Amino acid sequence: MANTKDNVILLVEDNADDEALAIRALKKNNILNEVVVARDGAEALDYLFGTGAYAGRDLTTPPQVVLLDLKLPKINGLEVLKRIREDARTRFQPVVVLTSSKEEQDLIGSYSLGANSYIRKPVDFSQFAEAVRQVGLYWLVLNEAPPKQL
Amino acid sequence: MKSTLRHSLLAGFVAALALLGLVAGFNWHYAARTQETAAWVAHTHEVRDQLNKALSSMQDVETGERGFVLTGIPAFLEPYHAAVEGVAARVRSLRTLTADNPEQRQILDALELHIKRKLDHSALVVQLRRDAGFALAQAEVVSGRGKAAMDAVRADITRMDTVEDTLLMERAATARREADTTRRLTLAGSSLSFLLLIAVFALVLRENRLRQRAEDEVDRFFSVALDMLCVSSSDGYFKRLNPAFSQTLGWSNEEMLARPYLDFIHPDDYSATLQEVERQIAAKKAVFNFENRYRHKDGSWRWLSWKSVPQPGGLMYATARDITERKQVEEKLATTTKALADFKAALDAHGIISIADVRGKILHVNDNFCAISKYSREELLGQDHRLINSGHHPKAFIRDLWQTITSGRVWKGEIRNRAKDGSFYWVDTVIMPIIEANGKPSQFISTRSDITERKLAEEQVVQLDAELHAHAAQLEAANKELESFAYSVSHDLRAPLRGMDGFSQALLEDYEGQLDATGQDYLRRVRAGAQHMGQLIDDLLSLSLVTRSEMTLDPVNLTALARKVIAELQPQQAGRAVQWEVSDPLNARGDPRLLQLALVNLLANALKFTGKCEQARIEFGQQVQGTEPVFFVRDNGAGFDMAYADRLFGAFQRLHTRLEFPGTGIGLATVQRIIHRHGGRVWAEAQPGKGATFYFTLPTAE
Known part of the structure; x- marks a missing residue:
């Protein structure tokens, strides 16, 4: 598995349990990339654009993948996705929506804003771990990231 | 002019x-005078004759006297005596002839005296001769007394003769003068009357010529007149006909003149015609205006309208006009008029009708109008239509109405009016302007039908609609709420379950050695509980989705849909012997997604409840019950007791324990909601241990 420090995973998740479970699932699947956790939408955007707490961050290394929950404090997931796609610096950023819901409005909203994938978090942790394994395999290993400077 | 001529x-x-006459009178008079003159000439001649005879007799007396004297022979006295007698007769005769002439009578008196003197002298001489002898007688003769008396007689006779001659001359001259006058008068009178007669003759000729010309004109008129002209007589025949008769009736003149005119008259008109003729003859001066039918040579009947004047001698001058076409037009008019009247009656029976003038004044209303407006006709006529204005319509509406009809167009619309008792009624109205030759409307005919009930119903509909909208809004609000509830459930309710399951798993994995079998079992039960609740939440969401989602109605191939579902169910039947039977074709109309969800639930149910069968058999097909096509899903599985059938489709209702058959009890509730949303029905028949059949109906595919 790819495990270079460069390939950061940005996990946008407000629920500490889900965060812990996600990180456990990643670890269980030997995905050792650095996981940056943003606990609300605003924090996620700060990280991505080097603002706020992340002011001055080197933006030349974008996250390998953003795992984005939808129901978030401050700025919700769809809005975060929208801003990512609107900004030239992040418009090719791979974003995988990882959320509890499979409501139609969420699915349509995510895909129409340019989500690369939509994964529903199962209740069964075994299934959840399997999903995380596959996401990691796909986005961190198989998928070719877009060129860094466009 | 004519009478002047005649005068x-x-x-x-x-x-x-x-x-x-005058000339004849003159001539008569002249003839009489001539005769008179001739008489006077004869008279004169007679007078002169008598005078001569008297003279001759006197000379005879002298001769006889002298002879006797000389001879003394008495025989010489015989002429003397005869002459004395003759003289007396002549004198008497002359006295008669000259009775009317005093001058002659006077001379005659002298003559008579002289004659007597001579005769007396002669008698003396004779006496002397006889008695005294010759000498004395001779002396007496020589004395000359006898000669003087004789000379006096001669002078008297000559005088009378001269007078008579002069008279004759005078009378002849008078007669000549009168004859000349008469001749002249006769000539003048004859000439004048001749001229007069020539003039009269010329006038007569001229009049005759004019009369002839007039007659010719009359004849020409008679011939060219479009009207039929005829003369008939009391014997029932035509005497004369103009060509219009044969032109109109097709018979030649000869044919019509040869038969009584009644032969040509329609049998139905016989008596009326005869009556009319008799009436007219009796009244004499009547000019009648009478219609009857004459037979055309081609067998058809022509209507004629007659005018005639009876003439003395039983003749009748008559003109007739072919009014067949007019009659036909009249007949057609009558038919049309009747049709119009019927039409009007129908209109009156059906509609509420009024006619108004250009100012809106009511000129006519029918009974329906009075009935609905509750005004009497007298109250309405002459009134303005505003009388029944309800004030409901805005001014612009009324203005538009007036602009439309005054510009000659038909206005259609619905109007609310007010009846006399203040109640309102609605009429569906068509106002048609009557356009005159000048292009302007003169009247407006309004036909209406009572739509009050419909309007009330519409008002109710509007009200109901408003209520419905309110309900819909409430429903929508409720749906929104449900939506956000579901959203929230979807996101938030499952997260804790994931935590419970995830950390239980973490405990089992990371602390396996520190937990005994019971502890591990408990953790597994926590996980199973969490997972079951996750399933419950998912099922609830899909149940709510059935209610929340928009629904389409498309043709759906249920066979294909069932086969797809069966394919997806393959993992759950691993290691089992399951016989699927799906009829083909099965078509319906509905929402493909919802129908798929229903089929998933039904087929998965069947698969689940046949789980304990050695040979599972699941059938999806269609049959006709009554007239209705019904779909069914039949299995030979566990079945159920029909006593609980009413609980079958309730949410969270289960007829088996989760140990027997796992499940949330939401599947059939979802099926029922889907079928109901499609307007169908769903029910089940089952026997414990002998399988179950689920029936449902759907709108059929078209």
């Missing part, structure tokens, strides 16, 4: 006749 002719004739 001239008459005057000419009278003048000519008078002149001729």
Whole structure:
């Protein structure tokens, strides 16, 4: 598995349990990339654009993948996705929506804003771990990231 | 002009006749005078004859006297005596002849005296001769007394002769003068009357010529007149006909003149015609205006309208006009009029009708109008239509109405009016302007039908609609709420379950050695509980989705859909012997997604409840119950007791324990909601241990 420090995973998740479970699932699947956790939408955007707490961050290394929950404090997931796609610096950023819901409005909203994938978090942790394994395999290993400077 | 001419002719004739009479009178008079003159000439001659005879007798007396004297022979006295007698007769005769002439009578008196003197002298001489002898007698003769007396007689006779001659001359001259006058008068009178007669003759000729011309004109008129002209007589025949008769009736003149005119008259018109003729003859001066039918040579009947004037001698002058076309037009008019009247009656029976003038004044209303407006006709006529204005419509509405109809267009619309008792009624109205030749409307005809009930119903509909909208809004609000609830459930309710399951798993993995079998079992039960609740939440969401989602109605191939579902169910039947039977074709109309969800639930149910069968058999097909096509899903599985059938489709209702058959009890509730949303029905028949059949109906595919 790819495990270079460069390939950061940005996990946008407000629920500490889900965060812990996600990180456990990643670890269980030997995905050792650095996981940056943003606990609300605003924090996620700060990280991505080097603002706020992340002011001055080197933006030349974008996250390998953003795992984005939808129901978030401050700025919700769809809005975060929208801003990512609107900004030239992040418009090719791979974003995988990882959320509890499979409501139609969420699915349509995510895909129409340019989500690369939509994964529903199962209740069964075994299934959840399997999903995380596959996401990691796909986005961190198989998928070719877009060129860094466009 | 004509009477002047006639007067001239008459005057000419009278003048000519008078002149001729005058001439005849003159001639008569002249003839009489001539006769008289002739008589006077004869008279004169007779007088002179008598005078001569008297003289001759006197000379005879002298001769006889002298002879006797000389001879003394008595025989010489015989002429003497005869002459004395003759003289007396001559004198008597002369006295008669000259009775009317005093001058002659006077001379005659002298003559008579002289004759007596001579005769007396002669008698003396004779006496002397006889008695005294010759000498004395001779002396007496020589004395000359006898000669003087004789000379006096001669002188008297000559005088009378001269007088008579002069008279004769005078009378002859008078007669000549009168004859000349008469000749002249006769010539003048004859000439004048001749001229007069010539003039009269010329006038008569001229009049005759004019009359002939007039007659020719009359004849020509008679011939060219479009009207039929005829003369008929009391014997029932035509005497004369103009060509219009044969042109109109097709018969030749000869044919029509040869038969009584009644032969040509329609049998139905016989008596009326005869009556009319008799009436007219009786009244004499009546000019009648009468219609009857004459037979055309081609067998058809022509209507004729007659005008006639009876003439003396039983003749009748008549004109007739072919009014067949007019009659036909009248008939057609009558038919049309009747049709119009029927039409009007139908309209009156059905509609509420009024006619108004250009100012809106009511000129006519029908009974329906009075009935609905509750005004009497008298109250309405002459009134303005505003009388029934309800004030409901805005001014612009009324203005538009007036602009439309005054510009000659038909206005259609619905109007609310107010009846006399203040109640309102609605009429569906069509106002049609009557356009005159000048292009402007003169009247407006309004036909209406009572739509009050419909309007009330519409108002109710509007009200119901408003209520419905309110309900819909409430429903929508409720749906929104449900939506956000579901959203929230979807996101938030499952997260804790993931935590419970995830950390239980973490415990089992990371602390396996520190937990005994019971502890591990408990953790597994926590996980199972969490997972079951996750399933419950998912099922609830899909149940709510059935209610929340938009629904389409498309043709759906249920066979294909079922096969797809069966394919997806393959993992759950691993290691089992399951016989699927799906009829083909099965078509319906509905929402493909919802129907798929229903089929998933039904087929998965069947698969689940046949789980304990050695040979599972699941059938999806269609049958007709009554007239209705019904779909069914039949299995030979566990079945159920029909006593609980009413609980079958309730959410969270289960007829088996989760140990027997796992499940949330939401599947059939979802099926029922889907079928109900499609307007169908769903029910089940089952026997414990002998399988179950689920029936449902759907709108059929078209």
